[in-house]
Amino acid sequence: MKNNFSDLIDQTYYFPQEGFDLRNGYLHFHGVSIKHLIEEHGTPFKLIYLPKIGDQIKRANNWFKKAMKKNSYKGNYQYCYCTKCCHFQHVISEALSHGTHLETSSSFDIDLILKLYEEGKVSKSTILVHNGYKTEDYLQKIIQLNKMGFKNSIAVLDNMRELDRLNKMTRKSIKIGLRMATDLQPQSDYYTSRLGIRPSELLKFYKKEIAPKKKLKLKMLHxxxxxxxxxxxxxxxxxxxxxxxxxxxxxxxxELKALNIGGGFPIRNNLGFEYDYAYMADEIVRNIKEICTNEGIEEPDLFTEFGKYTVGESGASKSSTWRAGASSSPFLPLHLPPSQPSPS
Ligand SMILES: Cc1ncc(COP(=O)(O)O)c(C=O)c1O
Known part of the structure; x- marks a missing residue:
């Protein structure tokens, strides 16, 4: 009777799956021999296979752009990478090299952006969506970007109090966005998310507090x-x-031009994973198109901020210590064609 773990996998799932291969009985990840890495660097280690990041970005761009074409959608699709998902320089640089824009969550992210700007990887036209709770430091740095001429930096207000603080800090015209709070799933502890402004208050807030202040340019709903x-x-x-x-x-x-639906594309975190990305992208675009046509308004540019979708399937870790570590660093950025497994 066959009762090995691999037999159970064979009976339950299709394996090997995309990205994984068995060659001579050893596991390969995108053509890279895991055995070779273990022998060369020891364990534990974590590797990031950078070409997968570009593949993910290209796939999402294709799904949304195809859906836009099919639905005669007039707005653009903008892929922002959610930096908090993985801050490593090689990861953010890889995402940027595929034409992504960036979403930030804290003042540290702005330091990263300024560094990337110095290196020529971010330009003053890159779209920078600033989400998250705005500490003094974070707000100051957003204003600094605006003063430096980053013309697509958008400060998304997470709550109504942030407006007053932002307004007092600058005289210059500034692009802003508003985050709408969503209702959480019935099983969660709170009903409405603490992140964002309640829908019942949002329009009134815009009319009373934002519209009269001419320097504030509302560009995005998130x-x-x-x-x-x-x-x-x-x-x-x-x-x-x-x-x-x-x-x-x-x-x-x-002048509101952008609808930002955040992150949330799932990833293959188990062998039974099934998800129709193209269908979901099409449904998203079709629904926006339909409501805009019915209401006689221009279609917005559609923004996403995929974090785990961008990086989650590019990484692998080997946690147990298999051999005394030969590697000086546990992190192994791989930017190699699959036929060259050495990451140095
Ligand atoms: C505002 C915002 N955008 C994007 C993301 C990224 O989400 P995901 O990794 O599910 O794509 C998060 C994650 O918490 C988030 O809070």
Whole structure:
């Protein structure tokens, strides 16, 4: 009777799967021999196979652009990389080399951006979406970017108090966004997310506090459904609320140009993973198109901020110590064609 673990895998899943291969009984990851790495560097280690990052970005660009073409959608698709997902220089640089823009969450991210700017990897036209709670330091650095001439830096207000603080810090015209709070899944501890402004208050807030201040240019509405982009009733209900909010705001503020649906594309974290990315991208675009046509408004540029989708499938780790470490660093950025497994 066959009762090895590998037999169970064979009976339950299709294996090897994309990216994984067995050659002479040894596991290869995107053509790189894991045995070779273990022998050369020892364990534990973590590797990042950089070409996979570019593949992921290209795939998402294709799905959304195809969906836009199919639905005669007039806005653009903008892929932002969510830096907090992995801050390593080689990861962010790789994402940028595939034409992504960036989403930031803290003042440290702005330091990274300034460094990348010095290296010529970020330009003053790169779109920088500043999400997250705005500490004094974070706000100061966002203002600094604006003063330096980063013309697509957008400060997304996470709550209403941030407006006053931002307003007092600058006299220069500045692009802003608003984050709409979503309702959380019924099983969570809170009902409405503490991140973002409640939909019931958002339009009033815009009309009373933002519209009269001419230097504040509202460019983006952002919402993020925490549990990810899933083909569930819950996701589509939250998504629809976001679209309705966009329509209301757009009618009050014609210069609002962007709808940012955050991150949330899932990744293959088990062998039974199934997800139809192209279908989801198409449904997202089709729904936005439909509501804009019905309401007679211009389609927004569509932004996503995929974090784990961008990097999650490019990494692997070997946790147990198999051989006394020969490697000076546990992190092995791989930027090699698969036929050259040595990462040095
Ligand atoms: C505002 C925002 N955007 C994007 C992301 C990235 O999400 P994911 O890694 O699921 O794509 C997060 C994650 O928490 C987030 O809070």
């Amino acid at each position: 919402f993020f459904v925490d549990s990810g982009i899933k083909d569930t009733l819950y996701y589509w209900e939250e998504f629809q609320k976001g679209l309705n909010m966009f329509v209301e705001l757009k009618k009050a503020c014609p």
